[in-house]
Amino acid sequence: MKITGAKVFVGGPGKNYVTLKIMTDQGVYGLGDATLNNRETLPAAYLNDYLIPNLIGMDPRNSEDIWQFFYRGAYFRRGPIAMAAFAAIDMALWDIKGKLANMPLYQLFGGKSRDGALVYAHATGSDLSDLKDSIRYYIDQGYKAVRVQCGIPGMPTAGYGVAETKGDVANYITDFSGIKPKVEIWDTDRYMRYMPDALMDIRDHFGPDLKILHDVHHRLTPREAAAFAKSVEPVGLYWLEDPTPAEDQDALKMLRQHSTVPVAIGEVFNSVWDCNKLIEQNLIDFIRVSVTYAGGITHVKRIVDLAGLHNVRTGFHGAPSHSPISMAAQAHLNAWAPNFGIQEYLVLGTPECDALFPSDHKLQNGMFQVSDGAGLGVDFDESEAERYHFKAGSHPIVRLEDGTMWDY
Numbered sequence: 237m238k239i240t241g242a243k244v245f246v247g248g249p250g251k252n253y254v255t256l257k258i259m260t261d262q263g264v265y266g267l268g269d270a271t272l273n274n275r276e277t278l279p280a281a282y283l284n285d286y287l288i289p290n291l292i293g294m295d296p297r298n299s300e301d302i303w304q305f306f307y308r309g310a311y312f313r314r315g316p317i318a319m320a321a322f323a324a325i326d327m328a329l330w331d332i333k334g335k336l337a338n339m340p341l342y343q344l345f346g347g348k349s350r351d352g353a354l355v356y357a358h359a360t361g362s363d364l365s366d367l368k369d370s371i372r373y374y375i376d377q378g379y380k381a382v383r384v385q386c387g388i389p390g391m392p393t394a395g396y397g398v399a400e401t402k403g404d405v406a407n408y409i410t411d412f413s414g415i416k417p418k419v420e421i422w423d424t425d426r427y428m429r430y431m432p433d434a435l436m437d438i439r440d441h442f443g444p445d446l447k448i449l450h451d452v453h454h455r456l457t458p459r460e461a462a463a464f465a466k467s468v469e470p471v472g473l474y475w476l477e478d479p480t481p482a483e484d485q486d487a488l489k490m491l492r493q494h495s496t497v498p499v500a501i502g503e504v505f506n507s508v509w510d511c512n513k514l515i516e517q518n519l520i521d522f523i524r525v526s527v528t529y530a531g532g533i534t535h536v537k538r539i540v541d542l543a544g545l546h547n548v549r550t551g552f553h554g555a556p557s558h559s560p561i562s563m564a565a566q567a568h569l570n571a572w573a574p575n576f577g578i579q580e581y582l583v584l585g586t587p588e589c590d591a592l593f594p595s596d597h598k599l600q601n602g603m604f605q606v607s608d609g610a611g612l613g614v615d616f617d618e619s620e621a622e623r624y625h626f627k628a629g630s631h632p633i634v635r636l637e638d639g640t641m642w643d644y
């Protein structure tokens with residue numbers, strides 16, 4: 237069996253999804269996602285210029301050897317661009333494998349470990365009252381877990397994940413349009429003073445059963461993160477996410493010495509080598525990698541197994557930049573992983589997105605129901621794809637009030 241060709245598509249409704257389609261001499265094709273948010277053309281170029289010319293003629297069933305060929309063969313290993321490009325190939329090869337076996341991917345991993353996978357939604361409010369409306373909106377739809385982000389009184393601009401307009405409680409998505417980034421102004425003192433009481437207010441209002449998550453988005457120093465984690469302990473958070481910038485992994489030691497609040501990190505990690513210290517030293521409780529940014533199913537499965545040895549559970553990244561192909565790959569891992577925790581999930585199910593990526597994966601009562609179709613269980617409509625073209629975007633940047641650059 238041979239790979240006869242591969243095509244890369246860049247574009248989509250509201251996002252520049254980077255979709256890879258690998259064709260074979262037996263008519264079976266596979267799909268992968270290489271969407272590196274706001275740097276989408278780079279993995280696309282890596283695929284087109286270096287990887288696809290080598291893929292042609294390879295046996296698509298040898299997904300492990302092909303992964304090793306590209307990873308070890310690159311010499312300059314790791315990094316988000318290369319790992320997203322490898323990830324797309326790897327997802328597509330697993331998709332082909334599943335279709336050849338006529339089985340959903342979770343069966344090839346070892347079958348289902350659960351009936352459905354718990355997901356969390358993004359609740360947001362420009363103030364606490366709006367945030368409560370937003371949480372209620374998701375609870376009413378059956379969600380059991382929500383990430384809560386709230387506007388801070390006196391903060392010059394909306395904080396991370398916070399709706400800019402009052403009343404925007406349902407479909408808040410950060411605007412990444414344009415090559416010049418939007419500037420947000422951050423004030424740690426105001427955040428530290430306001431947020432712990434706001435989180436406690438939410439717990440008191442909604443009771444003990446709701447799973448509450450909160451994302452600090454890399455904004456605190458090690459000492460501030462330790463103090464913040466200690467102050468939110470009575471809230472009983474499901475997790476505290478990215479309390480400090482992810483590069484300085486020793487920063488979490490101070491937090492661990494002062495608090496038992498569960499910590500989730502890893503959405504910007506690309507390989508097991510970014511995760512192993514945090515996992516082996518019990519500095520985190522949830523690992524947040526995604527199949528797209530961390531080298532695909534083959535590599536993420538290794539991270540999941542390492543995490544399982546140390547009682548660290550999964551909480552895969554699921555921002556809107558992950559296409560339905562990436563989310564499908566994660567759904568199969570979530571169905572299988574013995575140490576599954578939770579999945580971040582934003583409803584992408586617009587009619588445009590459904591037309592581009594037809595699929596029968598489903599969300600029911602806050603639980604993700606994986607497709608039983610062969611392979612990934614998601615398709616890609618090339619004629620629909622012709623409607624979309626690349627549009628440059630950028631993450632916001634963050635400055636302090638005096639102009640100092642800070643972490644987004």
Ligand SMILES: [Mg+2]
Pocket residue numbers: 451453477478503
């Ligand atoms: Mg996050």
